[in-house]
Each structure stands twice: as C-alpha cells, then as structure tokens.
Amino acid sequence: MNNLDCLIPIVAVVTDIRRDTPDVKTFRVVGLDGKKPFIHKPGQCAMLSIPGVGEALFSITSSPTNEKYLEFSIKKCGCVTEVLHSIEVGQQITLRGPYGRPFPVDTVFAKKDLLFVAGGIGLAPLRSVINYIRDKRENYGKVAVVYGARTAEDLVDYEEIEKEWKNVKDFDVYLTIDREQPDWTGHVGFVPNYVKEVGVPNTYTAVLCGPPIMIKFTLAGLLELGFKKENIYTTLELRMKCGIGKCGRCNVGDKYVCKDGPVFCMTELDELPDEY
Amino acid sequence: MYKIKLSDLDKLYKAISEDYPLYLPIKKAGEVNYGLYGEDEEVSLTTLKTVKSPKDAFFPQSEDLVNFKVDGNKIEVIDVRKEEQPFVVMGVRACDFKAFDVLDRVFLVDPLDTFYQNKRNAAIVVTNACTEPEDSCFCKVFGIDASDPSGDITTFIIGENLFWRANTEKGNALTEKVKGLFTETDDKIVAEEQKAIREKINSLPNVNLDLTPFKDEMLDIFNSEKWGKLSEACLGCGACTFVCPTCQCFDIRELTKNDGTVSRFRCWDSCMYSDFTKTAGGQPRTTQMQRYRQRFMHKLVYYPENNEGVYSCVGCGRCVKSCPMHLNIVKVIKAFDKGGKDE
Ligand code: SF4
Ligand code: SF4
Numbered sequence: 001m002n003n004l005d006c007l008i009p010i011v012a013v014v015t016d017i018r019r020d021t022p023d024v025k026t027f028r029v030v031g032l033d034g035k036k037p038f039i040h041k042p043g044q045c046a047m048l049s050i051p052g053v054g055e056a057l058f059s060i061t062s063s064p065t066n067e068k069y070l071e072f073s074i075k076k077c078g079c080v081t082e083v084l085h086s087i088e089v090g091q092q093i094t095l096r097g098p099y100g101r102p103f104p105v106d107t108v109f110a111k112k113d114l115l116f117v118a119g120g121i122g123l124a125p126l127r128s129v130i131n132y133i134r135d136k137r138e139n140y141g142k143v144a145v146v147y148g149a150r151t152a153e154d155l156v157d158y159e160e161i162e163k164e165w166k167n168v169k170d171f172d173v174y175l176t177i178d179r180e181q182p183d184w185t186g187h188v189g190f191v192p193n194y195v196k197e198v199g200v201p202n203t204y205t206a207v208l209c210g211p212p213i214m215i216k217f218t219l220a221g222l223l224e225l226g227f228k229k230e231n232i233y234t235t236l237e238l239r240m241k242c243g244i245g246k247c248g249r250c251n252v253g254d255k256y257v258c259k260d261g262p263v264f265c266m267t268e269l270d271e272l273p274d275e276y
Numbered sequence: 277m278y279k280i281k282l283s284d285l286d287k288l289y290k291a292i293s294e295d296y297p298l299y300l301p302i303k304k305a306g307e308v309n310y311g312l313y314g315e316d317e318e319v320s321l322t323t324l325k326t327v328k329s330p331k332d333a334f335f336p337q338s339e340d341l342v343n344f345k346v347d348g349n350k351i352e353v354i355d356v357r358k359e360e361q362p363f364v365v366m367g368v369r370a371c372d373f374k375a376f377d378v379l380d381r382v383f384l385v386d387p388l389d390t391f392y393q394n395k396r397n398a399a400i401v402v403t404n405a406c407t408e409p410e411d412s413c414f415c416k417v418f419g420i421d422a423s424d425p426s427g428d429i430t431t432f433i434i435g436e437n438l439f440w441r442a443n444t445e446k447g448n449a450l451t452e453k454v455k456g457l458f459t460e461t462d463d464k465i466v467a468e469e470q471k472a473i474r475e476k477i478n479s480l481p482n483v484n485l486d487l488t489p490f491k492d493e494m495l496d497i498f499n500s501e502k503w504g505k506l507s508e509a510c511l512g513c514g515a516c517t518f519v520c521p522t523c524q525c526f527d528i529r530e531l532t533k534n535d536g537t538v539s540r541f542r543c544w545d546s547c548m549y550s551d552f553t554k555t556a557g558g559q560p561r562t563t564q565m566q567r568y569r570q571r572f573m574h575k576l577v578y579y580p581e582n583n584e585g586v587y588s589c590v591g592c593g594r595c596v597k598s599c600p601m602h603l604n605i606v607k608v609i610k611a612f613d614k615g616g617k618d619e
C-alpha cells in the first residue's frame with residue numbers, strides 16, 4: 001500500500017483560541033507531537049475539519065517563520081466555522097495541506113516595495129506574508145499596509161498591528177474604519193479611498209485581499225494612480241472540496257483555484273473567465 | 277492470436293472468474309452495465325454502449341475515503357483502504373479505454389490519488405473492438421481507432437468467434453491461465469474485419485466534426501452568444517455527467533454510522549447542479565447556461581489546454597443518448613463550426 005493519501009488527514013490539536021473580533025477567532029494548531037504539523041509558504045491554505053461536521057479550506061495566517069505552530073483566523077459563516085467557533089482549547093481537529101500556490105515572496109516580491117491592502121477578514125491570508133516579510137526584513141524594500149474594517153472591533157489582529165507592525169522599520173500601517181465611532185481617533189472611510197489618499201508611489205507591488213467590492217474599487221484606484229496590473233496580486237476564494245485539483249469544483253478557465261491559486265496576479269485573472 | 281467460439285464464452289468467463297473478480301457488461305432489468313460476473317448473470321459482451329461507463333472500476337460512484345472515531349475532543353483516523361486484489365475488466369470499448377487515460381491525467385498527477393491508483397494498478401483490462409459502431413459514435417474525431425483498442429488484451433467478436441490478442445505482460449499472464457480454452461489462429465480475419473470497421477466508422481454521420489474552433493481564444497469561446505441557445509432546454513439533471521466516461525467531478529461528504537464512526541466518502545458530483553459552486557458567500561454560476569457552458573468549456577477547451585491538446589471527451593455518444601432534452605456535445609461542436617450552420 002502506498003503512503004497516506006493526501007485526502008486522508010492527520011490529527012492536530014488546538015492549543016490556543018483568541019477572539020479577534022465579534023465574529024473572528026484565531027486558532028493555534030500543533031500536531032499530536034506538539035510540533036508544527038507541516039511547513040508552508042505565505043498564502044497557502046489547509047483543510048480543517050471536525051469529523052461529523054465536514055471539512056473547509058482556510059488560509060494559514062501564521063508566517064512560515066513561526067516554527068512552533070500554525071494559526072488560522074476564521075470568520076464565523078457557515079456550518080464548519082460555526083462549530084469551530086464553539087470548540088475549546090484541547091479539541092482535536094483533522095488537518096491536511098498545505099495547498100495552493102503561495103505569494104511569490106522569494107522571487108517577484110524580493111527587494112520590492114510592497115503595498116498590502118486588506119478589508120475585514122481579508123487580512124488573514126495577508127498576515128502570513130506580512131509577518132514573513134517583517135521577519136526577513138532585509139530582503140524587502142518599504143512596506144505599506146492599508147487595512148480597514150466596518151468598525152474598530154472588526155479589525156483583525158489589532159493588537160499585533162499596534163504593538164508590532166507599527167514599530168518595524170519602514171513599515172507604514174494605515175488603519176481605517178467605515179463609520180465614525182466614539183472611541184476611534186484614527187481614519188474613517190472606505191479602504192479604496194484611503195488607499196488613494198495615502199498616496200503610495202505606483203512603483204510598489206500591491207497585494208489586495210478582501211471582499212470583491214473592495215478589490216474592485218481598490219484595483220480601479222490603483223490603476224488610476226498608474227500602478228501596473230502585472231504588479232498587483234490578489235487571492236480568490238471559491239467553493240473547494242479536495243484542495244488538490246481533482247474534484248473539479250474550483251475550476252475557472254484552465255485553472256484550479258485550489259492548486260493554481262489562491263494567489264493570482266491581476267494579469268492572470270484578465271485571461272480567465274469572470275466566474276469567481 | 278487466439279480464438280474461442282462465442283458459444284464457449286461462458287467457459288471463458290468461468291475460468292477467469294476462478295482466479296479474478298471479473299467485471300463485464302451484464303444485463304439487468306433491461307439495462308446493460310458493468311457488473312461482477314456470476315454464473316446466473318446475463319453477460320452481454322456485444323452491447324455497444326453500456327448505460328454507465330466502466331469508470332466505476334477505478335472511480336466508483338461512491339467510495340469511502342477515511343473513517344474517524346470521535347471520543348470527546350479526541351479523534352482517531354482510520355485508514356479504510358484495502359490492499360487491492362487483481363481484477364479483470366472485460367469488454368471495454370476503445371472510447372472508454374481512452375477515457376481511462378483522460379482520468380489518469382487527473383488522478384495520477386501529483387499529488388497522486390491512491391484510491392484510484394491502487395485500483396488502476398490492480399486491473400487487467402480486456403478491450404473489445406467495435407464491430408458494430410452506431411450513429412451516435414464519434415470517437416474518430418478524437419483520434420481513437422475503435423477497430424484496434426489497446427489494453428492488456430484486445431478482443432474482436434467476428435462471426436461465431438471471439439479473437440483474443442494479448443498486448444502486455446499482464447495480458448500474457450491472463451492468457452496463459454485460460455489458453456486451454458482457445459485455439460490458435462493467425463490475424464488475417466481480424467485484419468480484414470478491422471478494415472471493414474474503419475470503413476463503417478468513416479461513414480458514420482458525426483466523425484468529421486471540426487474541433488479547430490475550440491483552439492481559438494478561450495475568452496472568445498466563453499463569451500460567445502451561442503451558449504444561450506445551446507443550453508436553453510437544459511434541465512440541470514446531470515444525467516450527461518453521470519454516464520460520461522471522462523467526467524471526474526466529485527463531492528466529499530460525511531455520514532455518521534450507528535456506532536458513532538464517521539465515514540468520509542466521495543461520490544460523483546455534477547457541474548450541471550446549481551449547488552456545485554454555491555458557498556455561504558456567493559455563487560459564481562447562477563444560471564444553467566453558465567453551468568452548461570462550464571461542462572463543455574472544460575471538455576473542449578480547459579482540459580486540452582492543460583493536457584497537450586487531449587480532449588476530455590472520447591466521443592462515446594452516451595450523452596447523445598441519455599439527455600432527456602436531446603442536448604449533447606455534438607450539437608455544441610457543430611454550433612461552433614465556422615463553416616457550419618447553427619443547429
Ligand atoms: S461528453 Fe458525451 S460523448 Fe463525450 S465522452 Fe462524455 S458522454 Fe461520451
Ligand atoms: S445537458 Fe441534458 S442530460 Fe445534461 S444536465 Fe442538461 S438536460 Fe440533463
């Protein structure tokens with residue numbers, strides 16, 4: 001018999017659960033031996049499940065430079081996530097992965113100035129790459145992060161952003177929320193507009209992650225500012241089952257989002273049917 | 277080359293089934309499908325098109341992937357895969373045999389699907405040349421020669437005899453076991469028959485379909501206004517995908533058994549169904565036109581793009597026969613034919 005099939009998961013255990021926002025929790029996961037279950041690259045995903053409830057694909061939020069554990073920031077929406085939000089530390093889960101094509105952190109992104117734009121839970125896949133870049137600071141140019149959410153409470157990883165990212169050299173962090181609220185002294189307004197106000201030079205390589213509407217308007221704004229499509233990346237999210245390019249579910253054009261994505265350059269998306 | 281009288285075939289089936297589970301076309305309730313041979317079964321080797329294709333042999337309609345025992349917050353993973361014993365699939369037509377290659381390019385590329393691979397490796401495939409091709413056949417369009425399928429063994433039903441030719445080591449080994457039932461013969465009659473088959477095939481109505489339009493820009497084909505009319509009548513029943521030898525889409529589901537074990541299994545799914553791509557957050561294909569287009573774009577454009585021009589259709593004609601609304605891939609191909617008229 002051949003080795004374990006990739007559709008057969010391993011068992012892992014949740015060792016920490018952090019509530020990030022009213023509907024996002026971050027789960028820390030290790031293997032049964034207490035070690036990090038596998039090595040991944042920024043932007044990759046993994047299938048998590050609680051048997052009896054079903055599997056779902058999530059982006060790995062921790063950076064590969066974290067050698068101790070994996071983290072997943074998961075928003076409550078749908079069946080599997082509901083149950084995940086109800087579990088406690090010590091709960092075992094099943095895990096398989098890592099899946100997908102990562103951000104080109106060691107090739108295209110190397111030495112570049114980078115602009116990260118995220119909306120809501122869209123920060124989850126970007127957190128992996130941002131922390132990777134923070135930990136390998138000398139390999140990259142300047143970094144700007146524009147991140148927005150509906151309310152201040154909906155900003156994922158707010159503490160990490162305030163305490164860590166804001167103190168990294170040449171890391172500019174811009175936070176915004178959609179509407180005024182009493183305890184908020186920061187910027188108010190939608191992400192696409194804020195990106196334009198911030199005025200990052202169009203020589204930056206940009207990575208966009210968030211709701212489709214945010215991506216659409218941010219992209220339009222960046223193109224207006226003279227950014228080139230070949231320097232803009234995003235991630236796609238479709239219904240997935242296998243995660244390995246076999247079940248056919250995430251097929252768009254000649255690509256399988258689970259295997260050829262989730263990271264795509266805008267020029268690649270231009271060549272695909274608009275079915276995502 | 278060997279031959280055996282058709283009237284002696286029962287002896288052959290019996291002899292093979294003493295050593296291996298034998299799957300071949302069997303008639304049940306008026307329909308012929310691949311099934312396990314038993315002495316009481318009505319074998320129908322001459323049936324040209326089984327309702328379902330033989331892909332079940334490697335990619336069953338439903339298949340256990342893994343089981344779990346859940347105890348409080350603990351989980352135990354139980355690998356349910358068995359060591360696959362060698363088995364024989366007999367009567368496979370040229371188109372269906374080529375379809376195995378189409379599936380191989382999905383399941384046997386990295387990362388390997390061991391469920392499929394184990395069965396594929398365990399199988400001895402006996403093909404059967406199509407002495408009586410019919411109007412719905414258009415395998416020739418995909419470069420398939422129905423008069424000379426490969427496989428571990430190739431058989432030809434001609435007159436009162438079945439001719440038998442081993443092509444591989446596996447085929448030789450099986451031949452050795454049943455050789456006592458055969459008489460030796462040269463390949464003259466077979467060669468003549470093959471010539472006749474090719475002539476018959478050349479005169480079928482759909483063997484000159486033109487696939488070159490599908491080499492055009494992907495987005496131009498995708499955005500063609502032809503899809504609307506082509507898909508108008510589609511019910512989204514999925515029949516065409518279930519009978520198709522190359523359709524490979526599956527769903528992964530779970531079932532909790534009475535003893536509390538959770539069984540995770542996969543089962544065939546269809547891109548023709550509205551919930552195929554539906555998520556909590558949205559639905560990229562909201563209309564049946566989009567789903568219909570996906571099926572044929574995948575077979576004629578996307579799949580070839582990823583597989584050196586190999587199409588994910590083998591011209592078996594099953595969808596031509598099974599669609600309650602008389603829609604099918606032939607109509608799609610004709611609609612895009614530049615010289616041709618829309619059907
Ligand atoms: S699309 Fe139709 S003709 Fe082609 S292989 Fe599938 S069932 Fe056969
Ligand atoms: S094309 Fe025909 S068989 Fe296929 S889903 Fe539509 S109605 Fe059903």
Ligand code: FES
Nearest residue numbers: 241243247248258
């Ligand atoms: S999720 Fe199965 S092919 Fe992508």
